[in-house]
Amino acid sequence: MKKLEGKVALITGAGSGIGLAIAEAFVQAGAYVYIMGRHAAPLEQAVKKIGENVAAVQGDVAELADLKGVYTRVKQDKGRHSVYSASKAAVRSFARTWTADQQDRKIRVNVLSPGTTDTPGLNELITSNAVLQDRITNLHKIVPLGRLVQPAEVAKAAVFLASDDASFITGIELFVDGGIAQI
Ligand SMILES: NC(=O)c1ccc[n+]([C@@H]2O[C@H](COP(=O)([O-])OP(=O)(O)OC[C@H]3O[C@@H](n4cnc5c(N)ncnc54)[C@H](OP(=O)(O)O)[C@@H]3O)[C@@H](O)[C@H]2O)c1
Numbered sequence: 001m002k003k004l005e006g007k008v009a010l011i012t013g014a015g016s017g018i019g020l021a022i023a024e025a026f027v028q029a030g031a032y033v034y035i036m037g038r039h040a041a042p043l044e045q046a047v048k049k050i051g052e053n054v055a056a057v058q059g060d061v062a063e064l065a066d067l068k069g070v071y072t073r074v075k076q077d078k079g080r081h082s083v084y085s086a087s088k089a090a091v092r093s094f095a096r097t098w099t100a101d102q103q104d105r106k107i108r109v110n111v112l113s114p115g116t117t118d119t120p121g122l123n124e125l126i127t128s129n130a131v132l133q134d135r136i137t138n139l140h141k142i143v144p145l146g147r148l149v150q151p152a153e154v155a156k157a158a159v160f161l162a163s164d165d166a167s168f169i170t171g172i173e174l175f176v177d178g179g180i181a182q183i
Helices: 016-030 040-052 064-078 092-101 120-127 132-135 150-164
Strands: 008-012 030-037 054-058 113-114 173-176
Touching: 008 016, 008 064, 016 030, 016 040, 016 120, 016 150, 030 040, 030 064, 040 054, 054 064, 092 113, 120 132, 150 173
Parallel strands: 008 030, 030 054, 113 173
Antiparallel strands: none
């Protein structure tokens, strides 16, 4: 049995970068994933890349109507609310509150905090930001493990947190950042 067999996940911002890597890893681990993003073309490409057990929902996480739409779609298709949402909405303070709120329902809430990650989003930022360019050039001096995080490394941690391997872990913030937040 795969680690996420039978699970359904909503992954926002999954047209590229970290979200796409997490969506791929979740499907490989046995989950069915809904991927969300604002533009149709990257979502279509992502669906092709992932290949199976994936559906795209176009929408903006900043629009409540779009969020409502995606949750309604998941509920209609799969009969439940999603088990994992990879988005900035899952910030640390929310996680603390939700951990306490959801304890009776046995829902675990954890935060995954990536370090500087090698994604299309980062590369776009670098081209117009000299400070960031300098930071990337000197990454080996700043980050204990001395390099950018790869999206697949963040995705492995996401699969772990969503799986039963993390069955007694809730309310934590897991850093996948080469140690930068620890020094
Ligand atoms: N890369 C890093 O170093 C790093 C480090 C720590 C945290 N993060 C955070 O991790 C997240 C992903 O970063 P990334 O580097 O993987 O970025 P990315 O390569 O630019 O991918 C971001 C994805 O999110 C989608 N998206 C953006 N705004 C959205 C919205 N309002 N609603 C729905 N989808 C949206 C984009 O597609 P559309 O434009 O089609 O919507 C795109 O597919 C970001 O929140 C980023 O701040 C990144």
